[in-house]
Each structure stands twice: as structure tokens, then as C-alpha cells.
Amino acid sequence: MVVEEFDKIISNIKMDFLLNNNREIFGLILSRMNVYIDYTPSEDSFAYTDGSDIYFFVNWIDKLSLGNIEFILCHEILHLILNHLTRQEDRNSLLFNIASDYCVNSLLCENSNDKALDPIGIIPEGALYDRKYSNLSAEEIYDLLKDDFKEKSSFRVMKGQLSEDDINKLKDKGYRVENSNDITVIDYREHKTDDHQSHEVSEDKQRDFLIEFSEDIIKCASKSSENSFLRKALSKIKRVKYNWKRIIKRYIKSTIKCNSTWRRPSKRGLSLQTYLPSISKKDEIKIAVAIDVSGSINDIQLQKLMSFLYECFYQLPDFKVWVWLFSGIVHDSTFKVFTKKNIEDIHNIKYVSNGSTDIKSNFSFVLENKDMKKLDLFIVMTDGYDSINDLEYKNPLLWCIIDNERFINPSGCTNAKIINLPQNI
Helix, strand or coil: CCCCHHHHHHHHHHHHHHHCCCCHHHHHHHHHCEEEEEEECCCCCCEEEECCEEEHHHHCCCCCCHHHHHHHHHHHHHHHCCCCHHHCCCCCCCCHHHHHHHHHHHHHHHHHCCCECCCCCCCCCCECCHHCCCCCCCCHHHHHHHHHHHHHCCEEECCCCHHHHHHHHHCCCCCCEECCCEEEEEECCCCCCCCCCCCCHHHHHHHHHHHHHHHHHHHHHCCCCCCCCCHHHHHHHHHHHCHHHHHHHHHCCCCCCCCEEEEEEEEEHHHCCCCEEEEEECCCCEEEEEEECCCCHHHHHHHHHHHHHHHHHCCCEEEEEEEEEEECCCHHHCCCCCCCCHHHHHHCCCCCCCCCCCCCHHHHHHHCHHHHHHCCEEEEEEECCCCCCEEECCCCCEEEECCCCCCCCCCCCEEEEEEEEECCC
16 A cells, blocks of 8 residues: 555545444544544554544555554554553553553454454554453553563663663663663563554543543444444443542542733742733632432442542632432432531431432522522432433533443533443442
């Protein structure tokens, strides 16, 4: 394949995927992404994604077949579906990248349709694949790889034989250098991986991708066979323990309004001989929290949840928080307003439920309350098992969905995000 034909080939692949039920999800996603050529040559990577688009390194294009191109496109998309690019946490970035590639490539190579093997594309030579990593998540593969690489891909030198400059040069070339009495240098360069170290995907981009395509992913998964790449991918996501508390805390903190003004120059800026705006007083943050007690959580879980909400709010600078419980109705007896002065009283909300569920009642309740019409954030904690397809709400909304991966945000909630919570919160 030559570079001049690249755009036409990508267009044909998009169309082929859209017309193939077993590849439809890739077609739907690619129809809303661009595929570009990166004219910076790379020795060790075929391609990468920035969360919005996909890039192929120019020096590989004429060496890849049509099947290779299909495989790589699907490979990058699966990284995003599986949220690999923001799951690294404190793990070694290159080794987690290798583990993620093993995971994704296994899904594509071992995809089945009606019990028959149906690999997606053709895996390029040099790409990472090993059947012993089948059906494992990236985190599980990472744990297996840690000891493996220390044994097979390393060399040792005595401390003092390498200068600090030598060590830095090794790191720049893709080695990992571990300092102890000796220095262990682990060579990862022989493995072809995505170039995610140089082109990181932000959490915002990853989150936006999953929000945009979550409905399509779930619909396509429901139509696919049990051993399809998509069903297996979703099962891997279930096995990963996300720090949902940290995500919610971060989301709440993002509502803090920090206004700047040019009327008063920043004193710090003036000390550096630079004219910068000063930060004006932060406005009061307004947040409402509705908690489903129709069966989503029990009394013990509610108390844990209240402790968590206390942790979230007491650190905020200035806030007003409305909290209540709901089931078939909004339970007025639980409705409380909290500020910095009385936030400790959040622990005193008592469990009450009538067993049924009416999620829409919360939105009517908010819109009928004048103080809550312009919320900075409305948080609804529920399992989502209720008919809300025609629900409309335009303000910032955070769905905290408990143990229900099939939940789909109503199209009328145009400013909503979804966070999935485990059953035992």
C-alpha cells in the first residue's frame, strides 16, 4: 500500500465495517473519528490514538497490508473502549502499555462469531500476541509480566559503571533503569507497542469518548455472539476495580468556580514583572444529590455513602448542598440543605423507602424548587432500572449508576455524564 492511497483505503474500511454486523461498532466509531498520517518516523510503533483521532506513522504504511490496517484501527479503538489509556495509575507506563496490547490483540485474534473463529483483520508482524494471556484484563497481564521481563529482557551492571548521564540516555531510548546496589536495566525495545507515552490521552477525552459511544457499544454487544471481542471486552471492564470515589470527588471539585479579573493585577505576577489577572472570590457552589433507596442500597450502605459525601463536601470553599432520598416518591422527610456550618448533620439522614422507583420525580422536584433551578451539578445515585427515555434536563447532571452497565443516558439530558458504581458501594 502506498501513502497516496491511504485516505481512500481508510474510507473503504469504514464502509465495510458499517455494513458488517460483527464489525459495526468499529464502523460507527470510525465514522466520527479522523485517521491521519504522522510524518514523524517511528521504529517501535505502528500507530497511536489521542482519544479523538487515530494516527499511523508514515514509515510503516507501505509495509502494512489491508488486513494489518484493519487490525490496527480496531486495536486503537479497543484501547478506548476498554479505557486502557487512563487505567495505568502508578504502574510502569511502558509495561502497562505492553500488557494492554496483549489484552487487545487477544480479543481481536480470538474473536468468534457463532462459535467459529472470526479474527478481525490480520495482526502485523512484531505485534504482541500470546494465547496464555487470553481472557485476562490488562491489569492481570501486567502482574504476570513484571517478573517475566525481569528474567528475560534485562542485564545488570555494577553501580558506578554507568554515570547519571548514561542512565538518562538509556531511559530516553526505552530502557527502564532500576537503581539498587547494582543497576538492573530492562530492555523493552524489542516489543512493538502503541506510542502512548508520547501521545497521552487525557481523562476528559477518554470520558467523552465513552459517553459518546456507550449506547452504541451496548447495542452492538447485545447483538453479538457470546465469544465476540465486544462481549469479552465488556466482561474485562467488569473485573477492573475503578476508584469511583476518587472520580466523583474530582468531578465535584471541577464545579468550583474560580473567576479571574484584570481590574486588579495579581501581586504575584507583579513581583515577577508580569501583568496577570487576580483571582476573584469564589462563588457559592450549588449541588443537589438524590439517592435511590428503592433497592439500590440498604441502610448500612446509605450510612457509608453519607460519610463519603461528607468527605466530598466539607473540603469545598463555599457551598450549598441539597440531599434527599427517593423511591417511588421523593421522601420529603429526608430533604435537607447543608452548608459549611451544618455539613456534619449529613450523617443524620435516616433510611426510608416505599419499594417502588420513580426517577423522574426528582427532576420535577428540582425544577419546582426555585433555589435549585440553576444548579452547578445534580447528582443522581440509582440503579437506573426505570423508564426515563423521554426525560429532559439541560443542566449539568452526573448519573452514579449502581450495578447496571446497560443504563443509557436519555437523549434529552444533553449535559450529563455517567459513572458506574459497584453493587457493594
